[in-house]
Amino acid sequence: MLSRNRSKKAELLARVFDHSAGRYIKGYTMLTLGWSDGFTFVPLDSVMLSSAKLANRFCEMASHLSKRSHGYKLRIESFSRKPDAFVGLLDRALKAGFTADYVLMDSWFTQAPLLRQLTGRGLSVIGMIKEMK
Template structure:
């Protein structure tokens, strides 16, 4: 099959041939309605394909070869232009980055996501660039309060652009 690639299955802990399924949906808290989707390929393709950007299938093939955060933005822009109304975007930590928060802010959307604990991603906190783990480590635990209830206002900084305010709430700090 064209563009099928070896994908890592996190449930089975092994590689399988196929695609990653990226789905965008709308929810009111009780109901989930699928809005659009994209099948994503990977680096280790089993069978490549030539894509003609003039056709619908060619556009899908080109989209399948782009990075997931770029495709998320495309799906959001497409859905918003077709009349889907949303104030918030909920996603997992795979997509949480200062760049993504900035792009969502440009679309006038708020994000709800667990923030990556990575030494490569930094946020501005008290005038210093710090990673998420260092930010929460710097916060003192308040007596009688769970550390999981802590939230911190930081700024997501993308080079060459104005900073974006982000409220960080810790995921699992202790792993």
């Protein structure tokens, strides 16, 4: 979580849920994909997410941006859901030539649709399963 509780006009500022604190904050969600050998952690890629819901956003993106620019594409990516953003991060890392024996993820991401996508790409997955209905 990147908290911006005192901000009012930061671009794509949103009301996001902080799972560790158990409450909503003003700010962004940061997802980071990294590689580890068990001793070191190397961040490979990250994405800063706003809210996908228009009602949760306090400030919209600038309207004068060129739709072909990299900045515009990053802003559009910030509207995606966390599992979709995760798959995008993983696809970019694999396309860049990074390899891994398995994907280790938090219990929040260990869900059947995401597991199907990752195993469809030939990746083994390690993740804790949360207790659900």
